[in-house]
Amino acid sequence: MxxxxxxxxxxxxxxxxxxxxxxxxxxxxxxxAFELGYITEGSAHYxxxxxxxxxxxxxxxxxxxxxxxxxxxxxxxxxxIVAVPENLSKDVATLFKDxxxxxxxxxxxxxxxxxxxxxxxxxESKNMTKILSRGYxxxxxxxxxxxxxxxxxxxxxxxVEVIADILNxxxxxxxxxxxxxxxxxxxxxxxTYFSRLFNQHIGMSMSNYINMVRYDTFERxxxxxxxxxxxxxxxxxxxxxxxTFYRVREFRRKD
Numbered sequence: 001m002x003x004x005x006x007x008x009x010x011x012x013x014x015x016x017x018x019x020x021x022x023x024x025x026x027x028x029x030x031x032x033a034f035e036l037g038y039i040t041e042g043s044a045h046y047x048x049x050x051x052x053x054x055x056x057x058x059x060x061x062x063x064x065x066x067x068x069x070x071x072x073x074x075x076x077x078x079x080x081i082v083a084v085p086e087n088l089s090k091d092v093a094t095l096f097k098d099x100x101x102x103x104x105x106x107x108x109x110x111x112x113x114x115x116x117x118x119x120x121x122x123x124e125s126k127n128m129t130k131i132l133s134r135g136y137x138x139x140x141x142x143x144x145x146x147x148x149x150x151x152x153x154x155x156x157x158x159x160v161e162v163i164a165d166i167l168n169x170x171x172x173x174x175x176x177x178x179x180x181x182x183x184x185x186x187x188x189x190x191x192t193y194f195s196r197l198f199n200q201h202i203g204m205s206m207s208n209y210i211n212m213v214r215y216d217t218f219e220r221x222x223x224x225x226x227x228x229x230x231x232x233x234x235x236x237x238x239x240x241x242x243x244t245f246y247r248v249r250e251f252r253r254k255d
Contacts, residue, residue, distance in 0.1 A: 004068055004202050005029040005212075006167035010083045016133045017083040018121035024079070028070040032164060033083040034092050035069075036140065037061040038111065038118045042077025046070070048103045049154065058108030062101045062144070064153070065093070066160050080118035084137045088130060092141045099150035101141075110147050114140060162187070163201045167209075174213045175238040180206055211248045214238045218245070 010017045010033040017033065028047070037044075043056040048069040055061050055071075063069045065086075084092055105111065117140055125133065166187060170178065183206065184194035198206045218237045222230070231242065239245045 006164060006171070007031045008168055008171045010035070011085050011164075011168070013083075013085050014087065015085075015128055015130065016088065016121055016125045016137060017085070018081065018118070018125040020078065020080055020122045022078050023073050023076055025072050026070045028068055030066055030068045030160075030164075031083070032065050033085045034065055034089055034096075034137075034141070035063040035081065035083040036118075036144075037063075037071070038080040038082075038115065040078045040080065040115070043074040044071045044077050044079065045074045046104075051103050053104050055104065055106075058106075058111055060105040060111050060114075060144070062103055062105060064096065064100050065089070066164070067103075067154075080122055082118060082121055082137075082140065084133075084141075088134050088137055091134065091138050095141060095145055096150075096153065098153065100153045101144055101148055102151055105144060105148055107147070114143060159197060159201065163198070166198070167202075170210055170213060174210055174217070175236070177238075177240065178206075178210055208248075211239070211244060212252070215245070215248045215252055 005027045007029040008031070010031045023042075024044075037055070037060065039055050039057055039059050039061075041057055043054050045054050046052070046061055046069065048061065048063055049067050054074055057077075061069075061071075117136060121136060128136075166183070169183070169186070180191050180195060184191040187194065189197070195206065198209070202209055204212075214237045218233060218239075221237070222233060234242060234245045239248075
């Protein structure tokens with residue numbers, strides 16, 4: 001199983017996440033937010049749950065909440081990404097409670113009628129009120145649901161939401177010295193079962209995942225703080241030793 005990343009930033013936003021991306025290679029990830037991707041130029045290779053396909057100019061890709069997904073560059077391409085977090089998605093969640101959209105939405109002529117909303121959200125979403133954001137989300141998902149034949153919702157693994165809560169906790173506490181024993185106890189699991197559950201869904205051990213989060217944080221912070229003492233920043237990000245940091249860095253560069 002490929003390593004899976006919980007993209008928590010889209011779930012924590014107060015408003016809609018919307019941006020225009022260019023030639024983006026993503027990691028396999030999931031989140032609670034409902035997500036739409038609109039390809040405006042070129043093509044991208046997608047994996048969403050167990051479906052694999054190429055989306056080309058004018059296609060929309062839909063990811064239901066918790067669906068594992070990623071895209072890779074087939075050719076130079078541009079796309080809009082719109083993600084509706086849990087605090088704005090009550091109407092959308094109700095709409096897709098018993099049935100949902102297909103993953104690959106390829107009626108290019110119809111999709112074009114929704115392009116102005118993607119463009120508007122990418123420019124203005126950060127300044128929108130919750131009411132306005134919810135309204136645009138309802139227009140997008142309501143229009144798509146009315147046009148495309150909805151399909152049955154794939155059964156959600158009962159452990160997925162638990163895993164999301166665990167990863168959300170890690171995201172908030174990775175600077176602390178988290179152990180398998182303390183985390184499994186916090187969530188009420190036997191540590192052996194907890195370890196197996198984590199590996200099954202994430203594709204790596206809990207300790208390796210936490211160190212990945214620490215390293216990604218280090219890279220982001222160091223890029224904004226050139227000249228800062230590397231050793232201090234390594235420890236500030238939660239690493240217990242420089243040896244662990246360098247081991248993770250080497251692994252990350254090979255990933």
